Amino acid sequence: MKLKEIQMDLPFIYSxxxxxxxSVKLYQTTWKDxxxxxxxxxxxxxxxxxxxxxxxxxKNYWKIIIECVEGTPKxxxxxxxxxxxxxxxFDIDCFYKFNNYEKKKYIINKVLEAVDYLTSCGxxxxxxLKQTCDVIIKSDYVNEWLWKKPVRxxxxxxxxxxxxxxxxxxxxxxxxxxxxxxxxxxxxxxxxDEWVYSKYLxxxxxxxxxKAQLTTKSxxxxxxxIF
Numbered sequence: 001m002k003l004k005e006i007q008m009d010l011p012f013i014y015s016x017x018x019x020x021x022x023s024v025k026l027y028q029t030t031w032k033d034x035x036x037x038x039x040x041x042x043x044x045x046x047x048x049x050x051x052x053x054x055x056x057x058x059k060n061y062w063k064i065i066i067e068c069v070e071g072t073p074k075x076x077x078x079x080x081x082x083x084x085x086x087x088x089x090f091d092i093d094c095f096y097k098f099n100n101y102e103k104k105k106y107i108i109n110k111v112l113e114a115v116d117y118l119t120s121c122g123x124x125x126x127x128x129l130k131q132t133c134d135v136i137i138k139s140d141y142v143n144e145w146l147w148k149k150p151v152r153x154x155x156x157x158x159x160x161x162x163x164x165x166x167x168x169x170x171x172x173x174x175x176x177x178x179x180x181x182x183x184x185x186x187x188x189x190x191x192x193d194e195w196v197y198s199k200y201l202x203x204x205x206x207x208x209x210x211k212a213q214l215t216t217k218s219x220x221x222x223x224x225x226i227f
Contacts, residue, residue, distance in 0.1 A: 003056040005063040008042035045107040048143040053132040100166040104141040173224030185224035
């Protein structure tokens with residue numbers, strides 16, 4: 001089996017002092033949105049790990065969920081069918097006070113902490129994840145990439161760049177003359193969720209000598225132009 005996904009999670013801690021019905025209500029009113037926001041904020045770095053990590057053969061799991069807890073983490077990793085859970089101590093209040101750059105650093109540090117612990121438990125194949133995190137650190141935590149190959153017109157080309165930040169994803173149209181960038185046009189910004197921003201990545205084409213368009217999967221059109 002191959003490792004495909006890394007996810008940070010903010011688990012809800014159920015209390016024995018209240019009923020299941022009260023727990024569900026408490027989760028819906030106080031925790032659900034906070035958990036979703038945390039998953040989005042942490043996705044900037046975990047998606048970068050997934051994109052850059054080599055093909056990693058695992059014992060019997062395709063996903064790792066790192067549970068971020070404020071109390072004492074459980075003493076050992078928990079295995080469920082095809083998913084590996086591990087807990088790390090996480091200062092949630094401090095995390096939300098960080099700027100975006102500090103959030104990225106903190107997430108990577110916690111991923112490394114989880115990997116170190118799992119490696120000590122015998123998951124030796126995860127050592128390659130540490131190398132991926134080192135690459136991210138050296139790139140100064142900038143999660144950006146070029147989508148598909150450039151579309152050429154004579155000596156010019158146009159290509160889509162995706163910049164995934166903590167709180168948003170920005171999609172740009174990059175124009176080049178030979179190999180030199182001559183124009184970079186911001187097309188759209190949306191929440192940092194692949195299921196959301198992937199809808200924009202449809203078809204890129206030139207429509208004139210100086211103008212290109214990106215047609216989304218839903219048929220919306222965004223234009224970029226060289227001046």
